[in-house]
Amino acid sequence: MYQGHVVACPLSCGSAPGRPSSNVSTREGGRPDMSSAPRLSIGLPVYNGEKYLAESLDALLGQGYEDFELIISDNASTDGTAGLCRRYGKQDSRIRYFRQPRNIGCAPNHNFVFRHSRGELFNWVSADDLYARDLLQRCVDALDEHPGVVLASSWTAAIDGAGNLTRALEYPLATDSANAPERFRSMLFGSGHDDYGVIQADDDYGVIRADVLRRVAPLSSYHHADKVIMAELALHGPFHHERDWLYFRRDHTDRARHAYPTVRTWCTNLDPRRADRLRHPAVRLYAEYVWGYAAAIRRAPLSPAHRHECYRHLARWVAGRAAPVAGRAIGMDSTARARTPLAHAQPVIFADAAGADREEQPS
Numbered sequence: 001m002y003q004g005h006v007v008a009c010p011l012s013c014g015s016a017p018g019r020p021s022s023n024v025s026t027r028e029g030g031r032p033d034m035s036s037a038p039r040l041s042i043g044l045p046v047y048n049g050e051k052y053l054a055e056s057l058d059a060l061l062g063q064g065y066e067d068f069e070l071i072i073s074d075n076a077s078t079d080g081t082a083g084l085c086r087r088y089g090k091q092d093s094r095i096r097y098f099r100q101p102r103n104i105g106c107a108p109n110h111n112f113v114f115r116h117s118r119g120e121l122f123n124w125v126s127a128d129d130l131y132a133r134d135l136l137q138r139c140v141d142a143l144d145e146h147p148g149v150v151l152a153s154s155w156t157a158a159i160d161g162a163g164n165l166t167r168a169l170e171y172p173l174a175t176d177s178a179n180a181p182e183r184f185r186s187m188l189f190g191s192g193h194d195d196y197g198v199i200q201a202d203d204d205y206g207v208i209r210a211d212v213l214r215r216v217a218p219l220s221s222y223h224h225a226d227k228v229i230m231a232e233l234a235l236h237g238p239f240h241h242e243r244d245w246l247y248f249r250r251d252h253t254d255r256a257r258h259a260y261p262t263v264r265t266w267c268t269n270l271d272p273r274r275a276d277r278l279r280h281p282a283v284r285l286y287a288e289y290v291w292g293y294a295a296a297i298r299r300a301p302l303s304p305a306h307r308h309e310c311y312r313h314l315a316r317w318v319a320g321r322a323a324p325v326a327g328r329a330i331g332m333d334s335t336a337r338a339r340t341p342l343a344h345a346q347p348v349i350f351a352d353a354a355g356a357d358r359e360e361q362p363s
Contacts, residue, residue, distance in 0.1 A: 038094070040068035040121040040140065040207065043113030045106065047075040049127030050084055052250060055163075057088050059130045065137035066094075068123075071113045074099040075106070081127075105271035106256070107221040114213065122210040128255070129205070130159065132246035139207035142240045150237035153206030154246035161252035168245050173201050175239035180302055181309035183234040187227070188293075188317040202247060203230045203239060212236050217295065221271035222288035223263050228296060235300035235310070290318055 042060060046053065060070060072085050072095060082099055089095040098116070100109065114122060121140065125131070132154075139152040157168040174186035190201070204226055216232040219225055233239075252258075260266040267274040267285050274280045297310045 037118040038067050038069045039119050040065070040123060040136065041114075041117030041119035041210070042068050042070045042123045042125055043110070043117060044070060044072045044125050044127060045075060045109035045113055046072060046077065046081055046085075046127040047103065047106070047109070048077045048079045048081060050077070050080040051254070052128035052252075053081060053084055054088075056125070056127055056129060056131075057084075059133075060125060061088075061092055061094070062133060063131065063136045064134045065140055068094060068136065069118065070095045071116050072097045073109050073112045073116075075109045076100050076103045103272065105221060105269070105273075107219045107225065107270040111218045114210075114218075117210060120210055121207050122213055123207045124205055126205065126249075128250045128252065130163070130248040130250065132244075132248075135242075135246040136207065138242050138244075138246065139240075142242065143207060143209065146240055148237055149240045150212045150233055151203060151206040151208045152240040152242070153203060154242040154244055156202040156247050156249050157245040159248045159250050161250065163250075165248075166251065170243075171201065171241045175201075175203065175234050176241065177238060179306075180235050180300070181306050181313060183238060184231060184297075184310045185313045187231045187234055188313055201230075202249060203233075205247060206239065208233065216299070217292070220288070220292065221267055221274055222292065223267060223285045224289050225270065225292065228289065228292035231293060232296035232300065235296060235302065290314075290321075293317075 044056075044060075049056075057070075070092075074081055074085060074097070076099070085095070085097045089097045096116070098112070100112075104112070110124060113124070121143065123136070123139075135154060138154070142152040143149055155169070155171050158166045160166050173183075173190040175183050177183050177186070187201075212233065215236065216229060219229050256266075256269060260269045263282060263285055264274070264277075267280070274285070293314050294311070297307060297314065300307070300310075302310065
């Protein structure tokens with residue numbers, strides 16, 4: 001039984017613990033047969049994540065949807081991460097553990113787990129976050145129900161280092177629009193920034209169609225490269241968001257956004273080579289950010305009219321960034337969805353909502 005702290009979860013997240021998914025080949029004991037490729041690959045890049053890793057692994061391995069592999073890439077951690085991963089790996093054959101001989105950077109480590117994935121669906125996860133028990137099932141079901149959708153996720157709630165709910169926000173962007181330029185415009189001008197300890201538009205941690213993810217540029221290490229890869233995915237198709245808080249983003253003092261507060265330190269965390277100020281001056285880190293959007297538009301499967309409209313949105317966005325005063329006016333998204341804290345209903349608190357029922361837990 002999961003022994004973590006109390007977290008928040010909507011009433012609808014209460015799938016039966018340990019329930020095998022339908023139409024999944026299982027071995028004795030109810031676990032999926034890993035001799036064949038699983039439908040979903042989960043990629044967990046980690047560096048010195050020992051503090052919260054066990055809670056995250058319990059929440060992932062206890063999902064109601066079980067037809068997945070969990071690919072862990074340990075980025076040469078210096079704490080107890082390696083031992084913890086190996087102990088869990090002995091208990092659950094769905095885990096594939098890799099250890100990098102040196103710290104290759106956060107971005108290459110994210111790309112590593114995707115390159116080693118085998119499923120038709122892919123999901124990046126974090127080593128310190130928590131997940132409601134039916135998050136994966138509902139995301140996979142949404143992708144099955146909507147073939148044109150390229151990514152499925154849920155609303156995000158924030159928890160603190162102790163696992164206490166601090167904030168729950170509705171998803172703020174129009175990435176579910178049928179119109180590609182509208183999705184792109186929303187991602188440029190919408191309120192998807194990091195706020196109140198939780199990234200409101202946590203699309204990075206959604207379940208993605210792997211064939212679409214392979215068509216976009218790999219995650220890079222310039223300023224806000226994570227936003228660019230999500231924007232490029234949105235140019236390929238709409239996103240779906242379950243209107244419940246099923247993903248719990250942990251905000252703590254060691255979180256990367258706090259540990260690497262400047263553009264230089266953040267990009268160096270993504271790739272150590274970015275520490276070289278001569279090869280990677282600050283202007284390059286910003287210029288690659290803008291060029292990343294332009295290249296995404298050029299590569300995307302858009303009609304000439306839609307491509308031109310996306311370039312027009314990008315030019316307007318760049319003008320706003322270049323002139324901060326004008327940018328505040330230009331960047332005001334009159335169609336952005338309202339950011340409503342604890343919207344609709346206060347999430348109900350469950351001690352076991354994001355945990356895993358495990359007969360035997362590694363010790």
